[in-house]
Amino acid sequence: MSKVLTIRDLPREERFAPGHRMCQGCGAAILMRHITKAIPKDAIIVHATGCVEVTTTLYPETSWMHPWLHIAFENAAAGASGIEAALKVLKRKGQLPAEKEIKVVAIGGDGGTFDIGIQALSGMLEREHDILYVVYDNEAYMNTGIQRSGATPQWAWTTTTPVGRVWRGEWRPKKDIIGIALAHKVPYVATVNPAYLPDLYMKINKAMSIKGPKLIHAFSPCVPGWRYEPSITITLCKLAVQTGLWVNYEIENGVLNVTTPVPKRKPVREYLKLQGRFRHLTEEEVNAIQKYVDEQVAHINKLVGKEVIGPVET
Amino acid sequence: MSSRLPSWKELPIGAVILEPGSSRRYKTPEWRTSRPVINQDKCIRCRICWSYCPEPAIIEADKPYVTSANKRYEISYLIDYDYCKGCGICAQECPVKAIEMVPEVR
Ligand SMILES: Cc1ncc(C[n+]2csc(CCOP(=O)(O)OP(=O)(O)O)c2C)c(N)n1
Ligand code: SF4
Numbered sequence: 170m171s172k173v174l175t176i177r178d179l180p181r182e183e184r185f186a187p188g189h190r191m192c193q194g195c196g197a198a199i200l201m202r203h204i205t206k207a208i209p210k211d212a213i214i215v216h217a218t219g220c221v222e223v224t225t226t227l228y229p230e231t232s233w234m235h236p237w238l239h240i241a242f243e244n245a246a247a248g249a250s251g252i253e254a255a256l257k258v259l260k261r262k263g264q265l266p267a268e269k270e271i272k273v274v275a276i277g278g279d280g281g282t283f284d285i286g287i288q289a290l291s292g293m294l295e296r297e298h299d300i301l302y303v304v305y306d307n308e309a310y311m312n313t314g315i316q317r318s319g320a321t322p323q324w325a326w327t328t329t330t331p332v333g334r335v336w337r338g339e340w341r342p343k344k345d346i347i348g349i350a351l352a353h354k355v356p357y358v359a360t361v362n363p364a365y366l367p368d369l370y371m372k373i374n375k376a377m378s379i380k381g382p383k384l385i386h387a388f389s390p391c392v393p394g395w396r397y398e399p400s401i402t403i404t405l406c407k408l409a410v411q412t413g414l415w416v417n418y419e420i421e422n423g424v425l426n427v428t429t430p431v432p433k434r435k436p437v438r439e440y441l442k443l444q445g446r447f448r449h450l451t452e453e454e455v456n457a458i459q460k461y462v463d464e465q466v467a468h469i470n471k472l473v474g475k476e477v478i479g480p481v482e483t
Numbered sequence: 484m485s486s487r488l489p490s491w492k493e494l495p496i497g498a499v500i501l502e503p504g505s506s507r508r509y510k511t512p513e514w515r516t517s518r519p520v521i522n523q524d525k526c527i528r529c530r531i532c533w534s535y536c537p538e539p540a541i542i543e544a545d546k547p548y549v550t551s552a553n554k555r556y557e558i559s560y561l562i563d564y565d566y567c568k569g570c571g572i573c574a575q576e577c578p579v580k581a582i583e584m585v586p587e588v589r
């Protein structure tokens with residue numbers, strides 16, 4: 170597939186049908202709409218249980234137009250591995266033309282990937298299956314009522330990390346899923362964000378062209394879980410990048426490339442103040458998050474070898 | 484949706500769904516409390532609202548339109564009110580404020 174460079178190049182044809190029951194303004198819905206446009210039409214999707222799965226497949230109807238397999242909460246990567254292996258066997262037995270390329274894409278939420286699905290994912294990466302795994306990260310178990318996950322950021326309110334005098338929301342930092350994937354020496358990992366669609370298409374196209382296991386980590390705002398007005402989903406997506414909290418990058422064979430440079434950063438407060446899950450934060454707590462972002466940005470700039478993410482504009 | 488649910492004997496093996504994109508049969512207009520209205524004269528055909536709609540409920544139509552300033556466009560962006568849930572992302576992101584959210588009165 171040719172490289173998509175601007176919004177004009179996005180395919181018009183929809184491959185994800187409306188009538189799904191995702192909330193008004195759901196970030197994951199925007200992601201699914203464009204992932205399905207970016208992957209080949211005959212790719213096989215294997216989907217873990219979570220918000221996207223339950224809201225798009227209310228029996229006897231489906232929003233999917235690809236061959237699509239629902240699998241349990243914990244085993245999207247295992248199911249995808251089996252399908253990829255089965256395709257090889259069918260080719261060996263002559264039941265599929267040897268030259269036919271059918272791609273396999275696994276999709277899971279953060280809970281289904283960072284937590285309960287981590288073993289299946291590790292196996293898929295270790296065995297070097299030719300699969301693209303996409304994790305849409307809404308930073309909690311949204312489908313079952315906003316319970317924290319290993320992807321919940323520090324200080325965020327969830328129903329299992331409540332806010333009171335003793336608890337100030339989540340107290341553990343977010344798990345580094347890309348670091349975990351890289352420890353398996355995978356050829357390609359990337360982060361994507363629904364506000365930056367040409368970047369998302371470029372990365373999915375690239376992942377499709379690389380043989381072996383690939384992981385794409387997608388930023389996915391959740392209206393009721395993050396407690397914000399549905400109209401600002403894309404505003405939040407942009408602010409996450411503009412504050413340096415979320416960095417759009419890819420790592421191809423160990424080489425890091427930041428795909429959305431940010432010459433001047435906005436204070437992280439701009440992102441936090443729009444979300445009810447951070448409403449309880451004191452001045453010191455906001456400063457602690459700012460410090461965390463500053464350190465992350467310094468680390469990335471050091472890895473790249475130049476300043477791709479600039480200082481906070483005051 | 485059919486009025487009678489099929490019995491298990493009538494379902495395909497594994498209860499697989501054989502019709503791609505069949506959720507289109509389920510319409511969601513009553514999810515809205517306000518509806519987006521596009522001012523076709525103001526719209527600069529930038530594609531931004533279309534690209535960010537989560538449903539999707541904005542159609543990119545090959546429908547020519549001539550503005551009051553006599554500018555001709557070959558395409559028009561049209562809201563599909565069968566599926567629009569009224570999230571307001573399109574109105575929020577439109578760079579020329581060509582989309583207005585109007586309270587839904589039923
Ligand atoms: C083994 C197992 N435990 C628990 C559940 C219930 N369950 C379904 S979805 C879900 C949470 C999904 O969270 P995540 O993967 O982050 O996806 P999200 O709903 O946030 O999109 C849970 C706990 C289940 N289906 N299977
Ligand atoms: S709960 Fe959150 S992730 Fe789930 S459908 Fe609603 S907005 Fe999307």
Ligand code: SF4
Nearest residue numbers: 536567568570571573
């Ligand atoms: S209000 Fe939301 S659902 Fe309706 S057309 Fe705009 S972006 Fe789509």
Ligand code: SF4
Nearest residue numbers: 526527529530532577
């Ligand atoms: S975002 Fe505004 S200007 Fe752009 S296509 Fe939509 S209505 Fe037209």
Ligand SMILES: [Mg+2]
Nearest residue numbers: 278279309311
């Ligand atoms: Mg989640």
